[in-house]
Amino acid sequence: MIEVANLVKSFGNNTVLENISTSFQQGEVVAIIGPSGSGKSTFLRCLNLLEQPSLGNITVNEEEITLKEVNKIKVRKQIGMVFQHFHLFPHMTVLENVTYAPLKVRNVKKSEAQSLAKQLIDKVGLTDKLDTYPNQLSGGQKQRVAIARALAMDPEVMLFDEPTSALDPEMVKEVLDVMKDLAQTGMTMIVVTHEMNFAKEVADRILFLDEGKLIEEGDPILFFSNPKTQRAKQFLDKIL
Amino acid sequence: MNLDFSQIVPYIPFMLEGIWVTLKFVSVCIVVGFILGTLLALCKITKIPLLKWLADAYTSIFRGTPLILQLMIIYFAVPQLTGYDISAFLSAVLAFGLNSAAYVSEIIRAGILAVDKGQTEAAQALGVSYKQMMKDIILPQALKNILPALMNEFITLTKESAIVSVIGYLDLMRRAQIVGADIYRNFEPLLFAGLIYWVMVYILTMLGKVVERRLRVSD
Numbered sequence: 001m002i003e004v005a006n007l008v009k010s011f012g013n014n015t016v017l018e019n020i021s022t023s024f025q026q027g028e029v030v031a032i033i034g035p036s037g038s039g040k041s042t043f044l045r046c047l048n049l050l051e052q053p054s055l056g057n058i059t060v061n062e063e064e065i066t067l068k069e070v071n072k073i074k075v076r077k078q079i080g081m082v083f084q085h086f087h088l089f090p091h092m093t094v095l096e097n098v099t100y101a102p103l104k105v106r107n108v109k110k111s112e113a114q115s116l117a118k119q120l121i122d123k124v125g126l127t128d129k130l131d132t133y134p135n136q137l138s139g140g141q142k143q144r145v146a147i148a149r150a151l152a153m154d155p156e157v158m159l160f161d162e163p164t165s166a167l168d169p170e171m172v173k174e175v176l177d178v179m180k181d182l183a184q185t186g187m188t189m190i191v192v193t194h195e196m197n198f199a200k201e202v203a204d205r206i207l208f209l210d211e212g213k214l215i216e217e218g219d220p221i222l223f224f225s226n227p228k229t230q231r232a233k234q235f236l237d238k239i240l
Numbered sequence: 241m242n243l244d245f246s247q248i249v250p251y252i253p254f255m256l257e258g259i260w261v262t263l264k265f266v267s268v269c270i271v272v273g274f275i276l277g278t279l280l281a282l283c284k285i286t287k288i289p290l291l292k293w294l295a296d297a298y299t300s301i302f303r304g305t306p307l308i309l310q311l312m313i314i315y316f317a318v319p320q321l322t323g324y325d326i327s328a329f330l331s332a333v334l335a336f337g338l339n340s341a342a343y344v345s346e347i348i349r350a351g352i353l354a355v356d357k358g359q360t361e362a363a364q365a366l367g368v369s370y371k372q373m374m375k376d377i378i379l380p381q382a383l384k385n386i387l388p389a390l391m392n393e394f395i396t397l398t399k400e401s402a403i404v405s406v407i408g409y410l411d412l413m414r415r416a417q418i419v420g421a422d423i424y425r426n427f428e429p430l431l432f433a434g435l436i437y438w439v440m441v442y443i444l445t446m447l448g449k450v451v452e453r454r455l456r457v458s459d
């Protein structure tokens with residue numbers, strides 16, 4: 001459902017992504033791994049046009065989103081994103097955070113938006129926090145609200161940028177569990193992560209980025225047991 | 241030194257009416273300054289160079305010249321230039337409103353820039369339009385942070401409003417002067433006016449604190 005062809009992104013004369021081509025199928029869970037600064041976040045942000053690709057094409061559901069005249073809002077409506085630092089709206093309660101986009105972007109009726117939001121908040125296990133403001137939540141709870149907020153737009157694909165990296169160790173599991181459940185429902189997920197166990201267990205495919213290049217791509221079990229490239233070997237040796 | 245407040249007693253209603261006149265004028269100026277200031281701030285953060293330049297030039301002019309000069313230009317020079325006989329009230333509102341907008345726009349601009357960039361990205365990623373994002377997500381957070389600075393600007397405006405007495409607008413200050421001339425004693429009416437200004441500013445300060453506390457619920 002997403003095709004990436006010869007994607008290049010540079011900031012000034014610093015080329016951060018070099019000629020990346022890959023595709024993502026409906027229902028697939030893909031983990032993107034690689035060293036810090038390798039361009040993982042930038043790649044993810046190109047997919048929902050938070051960064052404008054410098055060259056190359058990205059197609060979402062047959063529609064080329066890298067064209068100049070494309071409506072970014074329409075593209076982003078289909079793509080949910082979860083950030084490392086949550087970025088919940090601090091002046092809104094949990095319920096308001098989750099209903100905001102459906103109300104204002106999808107123009108859903110208020111009662112409908114609320115019942116949908118409550119369902120999602122229940123799914124991430126935070127029903128008792130509906131009227132709480134984000135600053136009263138733990139990191140893990142914030143991230144689960146952020147996931148519910150993104151899901152409320154009923155996206156076709158979810159992007160996760162290191163969703164557990166800012167969390168205390170004891171909260172990582174609760175967020176990963178929510179993500180596993182989500183994977184089980186058949187959601188298409190593209191996850192930048194340092195959680196190798198999650199990648200091994202949940203992902204259908206691994207993308208390994210290094211210095212802006214897509215070095216290796218393949219089945220998680222094979223990738224972790226027997227990486228094809230020297231770069232991937234070095235990386236895995238360092239972190240495992 | 242002999243103070244005799246008994247002589248201003250008959251003038252008290254006349255002076256108290258000045259509170260109303262001053263309040264009316266100040267609140268119109270605050271509204272004008274706030275709305276225009278917000279628009280200017282939005283111009284300053286756009287990527288459109290012309291709008292940015294215009295907003296910066298505007299701010300530079302209004303901050304770089306004395307308020308009393310701006311007031312007198314509007315009141316005395318506009319009729320000379322256009323033949324339109326502008327009223328003291330309108331001149332005062334224009335001068336103070338336009339001037340305040342320049343200061344308010346700087347405050348709001350700084351407030352917007354201080355909002356975490358992640359808020360913009362989260363809103364964009366949800367497909368929220370620029371306008372809605374500004375209105376519902378960025379500005380509310382910015383305003384909360386800059387409320388003390390805005391309150392300060394409003395207090396300054398209230399006090400500085402006494403300058404309009406130079407164009408004969410019958411505000412509190414002007415009334416104090418008139419009473420002074422009438423009874424050949426200046427100290428008592430001026431002191432009385434000073435007390436009223438102080439009370440107004442005090443109330444404004446308290447009001448600011450209440451609003452601030454209200455907005456703090458999410459902290």
Ligand SMILES: Nc1ncnc2c1ncn2[C@@H]1O[C@H](COP(=O)(O)OP(=O)(O)OP(=O)(O)O)[C@@H](O)[C@H]1O
Nearest residue numbers: 011014016034035036037038039040041042043162
């Ligand atoms: N807005 C930007 N302007 C300039 N350079 C940028 C910008 N965003 C990213 N970069 C550069 O692009 C490179 C890749 O950054 P990116 O954040 O995509 O890496 P990453 O793989 O996500 O790293 P990490 O694991 O630390 O999050 C870095 O060298 C970074 O400095």
Ligand SMILES: [Mg+2]
Nearest residue numbers: 040041042162
């Ligand atoms: Mg990153």
